[in-house]
Amino acid sequence: VQLVESGGGLVQAGGSLRLSCKSSGQTFSSYAMAWFRQGSGKDREFVAAITWSGGNAYYADSVKGRFTISRDNAKNTVYLQMNSLKPEDTDVYYCAAPDRTYYIGIGGPYEFQIWGQGTQVTVSS
Numbered sequence: 001v002q003l004v005e006s007g008g009g010l011v012q013a014g015g016s017l018r019l020s021c022k023s024s025g026q027t028f029s030s031y032a033m034a035w036f037r038q039g040s041g042k043d044r045e046f047v048a049a050i051t052w053s054g055g056n057a058y059y060a061d062s063v064k065g066r067f068t069i070s071r072d073n074a075k076n077t078v079y080l081q082m083n084s085l086k087p088e089d090t091d092v093y094y095c096a097a098p099d100r101t102y103y104i105g106i107g108g109p110y111e112f113q114i115w116g117q118g119t120q121v122t123v124s125s
């Protein structure tokens with residue numbers, strides 16, 4: 001199983017970015033997916049998660065109302081639409097999947113065993 005993120009970059013405060021994470025090597029539609037972020041010297045932080053069907057989504061309070069997670073099971077891809085970006089959103093963003101089907105955990109990074117390489121998001125003030 002491989003997860004590959006893309007879409008990061010540099011944006012001004014108030015701007016938008018859309019991250020993508022393409023999965024290969026698994027039955028994508030059977031797995032929940034999530035986005036985390038991590039800054040230098042900080043713990044990896046939960047951002048958003050979505051169930052295998054896309055019917056339910058969960059968000060960290062810090063991004064609720066600004067970020068939207070979605071998925072296209074036909075394309076084996078999960079997205080993170082980030083609007084109204086703030087400088088404090090600057091981090092490396094990772095997509096992640098659990099190693100079991102039809103399971104979603106939002107307790108923390110330990111709930112997810114498969115990780116992408118990360119994509120840098122930088123928001124300038």
